[in-house]
Amino acid sequence: MSFANCGLPYHIGGDIKDRSKLLLQTPESFLARFNVDVRVMNEVVSINRADKTVTIKNLIDGSKYTESYDFLLLSPGAAPFIPAIAGIDNPLTHSLRNIPDMDRIIQTIQTNKPKHATVVGGGFIGLEMMEHSTNLV
Numbered sequence: 001m002s003f004a005n006c007g008l009p010y011h012i013g014g015d016i017k018d019r020s021k022l023l024l025q026t027p028e029s030f031l032a033r034f035n036v037d038v039r040v041m042n043e044v045v046s047i048n049r050a051d052k053t054v055t056i057k058n059l060i061d062g063s064k065y066t067e068s069y070d071f072l073l074l075s076p077g078a079a080p081f082i083p084a085i086a087g088i089d090n091p092l093t094h095s096l097r098n099i100p101d102m103d104r105i106i107q108t109i110q111t112n113k114p115k116h117a118t119v120v121g122g123g124f125i126g127l128e129m130m131e132h133s134t135n136l137v
């Protein structure tokens with residue numbers, strides 16, 4: 001249920017060797033430690049403000065159910081901004097946000113053995129990828 005986003009570039013670069021070190025908590029461990037009921041693979045698909053409920057879809061079996069709330073916090077995260085640059089849909093072009101993204105980047109590197117990489121965007125994540133790309137070639 002939670003992973004170390006901050007460690008993704010470091011696993012790609014090889015500083016964090018063990019992939020399992022990126023996986024921090026499970027719903028069971030979070031429940032035992034904090035008494036918090038975390039439901040992975042459950043997507044809130046509507047908010048019913050009048051009766052203070054949310055409708056939830058179980059992404060494994062497709063069923064839907066309703067859950068009540070006293071207060072509702074929205075924290076659905078973000079997705080990488082993909083600029084409309086010609087050729088950006090090339091399968092060798094990646095963004096890095098989560099573990100599946102990281103696995104795809106590693107797979108691409110292992111399969112294609114690139115000698116050169118270009119990072120578009122010089123924020124923290126772009127700079128960390130630059131830092132680690134020196135380990136890859």
Ligand SMILES: Cc1cc2nc3c(=O)[nH]c(=O)nc-3n(C[C@H](O)[C@H](O)[C@H](O)COP(=O)(O)OP(=O)(O)OC[C@H]3O[C@@H](n4cnc5c(N)ncnc54)[C@H](O)[C@@H]3O)c2cc1C
Pocket residue numbers: 005006007008009042043044045075076077078096097098125
């Ligand atoms: C590569 C990388 C490196 C980073 N490094 C650092 C760092 O070194 N230091 C630092 O402080 N920060 C770092 N960050 C940023 C940090 O990871 C994010 O700021 C943080 O994860 C944001 O938390 P969040 O809860 O807002 O969103 P998220 O972690 O994205 O969590 C949102 C969750 O909401 C779920 N969700 C969305 N919609 C629904 C819905 N309708 N129903 C149910 N669930 C839903 C999503 O599936 C997701 O699990 C890094 C991020 C990345 C990608």
